[in-house]
Amino acid sequence: MSETLSSAAMLTCLGVLGLLVGSFLNVCIHRLPRDLSIAFPASHCPSCHTPLRWSHNVPVVSWLVLGGRCAFCSAPIHWRYPVVELANAALWVLHAWWLPWDALFIVRIAFASALLVLFFTDLDCRILPNEITLGGTVAGLLAAVFLPPGIVNALLGVLLGGGVLWATGAAYERLRGVEGMGMGDVKMLAMIGAVLGWQLMLLTLVWSSLAGGLLGAVLLARRADARTTALPFGSFLAPAALAASLVGQPVLDWYLGFYR
Numbered sequence: 001m002s003e004t005l006s007s008a009a010m011l012t013c014l015g016v017l018g019l020l021v022g023s024f025l026n027v028c029i030h031r032l033p034r035d036l037s038i039a040f041p042a043s044h045c046p047s048c049h050t051p052l053r054w055s056h057n058v059p060v061v062s063w064l065v066l067g068g069r070c071a072f073c074s075a076p077i078h079w080r081y082p083v084v085e086l087a088n089a090a091l092w093v094l095h096a097w098w099l100p101w102d103a104l105f106i107v108r109i110a111f112a113s114a115l116l117v118l119f120f121t122d123l124d125c126r127i128l129p130n131e132i133t134l135g136g137t138v139a140g141l142l143a144a145v146f147l148p149p150g151i152v153n154a155l156l157g158v159l160l161g162g163g164v165l166w167a168t169g170a171a172y173e174r175l176r177g178v179e180g181m182g183m184g185d186v187k188m189l190a191m192i193g194a195v196l197g198w199q200l201m202l203l204t205l206v207w208s209s210l211a212g213g214l215l216g217a218v219l220l221a222r223r224a225d226a227r228t229t230a231l232p233f234g235s236f237l238a239p240a241a242l243a244a245s246l247v248g249q250p251v252l253d254w255y256l257g258f259y260r
């Protein structure tokens with residue numbers, strides 16, 4: 001009983017911490033694609049530039065209390081703000097429930113938060129900031145020196161992930177004469193390879209391509225100009241990498257079991 005209680009208390013603390021970090025992720029999502037500093041100035045309304053009071057900065061609660069509007073100028077505040085905060089908290093709690101609480105757990109929740117940022121910057125601005133993709137690749141490689149998937153596997157993940165996507169993009173560009181794959185996607189898959197290793201990176205690529213292909217087919221069927229509408233591939237890579245991080249290994253073991 002007391003053990004259940006203490007783990008419930010831990011999950012609650014982690015959830016609250018997840019909300020607070022989610023609030024910072026919102027700053028990253030807004031500022032990184034615009035090349036603004038994430039440290040200065042302090043949080044302010046993007047519309048009237050009035051600095052926020054602490055009471056306007058409480059995750060989710062402030063947005064609800066203020067009715068989704070700025071307290072000073074009443075400009076609407078994007079729904080993305082509470083959603084990112086809640087999503088980050090939910091992802092952290094999900095990881096805590098699913099994974100053992102060890103050093104790898106810290107790596108994986110940081111990875112999940114990075115993927116959350118990339119999902120929204122690609123969706124909103126079609127930009128995957130280097131601070132996250134390249135920074136994540138370096139951090140992933142450093143962690144892999146001590147933790148799974150191991151440094152060799154992680155290095156293979158970076159080379160293969162970056163290489164495969166770069167070659168696909170170059171081939172597409174030669175065939176169609178337009179850029180089909182941005183360098184941001186290449187660097188993002190390299191980061192995924194650094195954190196998950198080359199096998200789970202390939203699984204991520206397969207899952208995201210299937211999801212992207214499916215949505216492309218739906219758009220084409222609805223006569224939207226899907227052939228020239230570039231889908232934000234990073235927004236497909238992000239949930240696929242998250243799924244691979246959580247359930248990829250059992251899926252891979254099950255699949256490879258057929259060949260043993």
Ligand SMILES: [Zn+2]
Pocket residue numbers: 045046047048049050070071072073074075
């Ligand atoms: Zn305002």
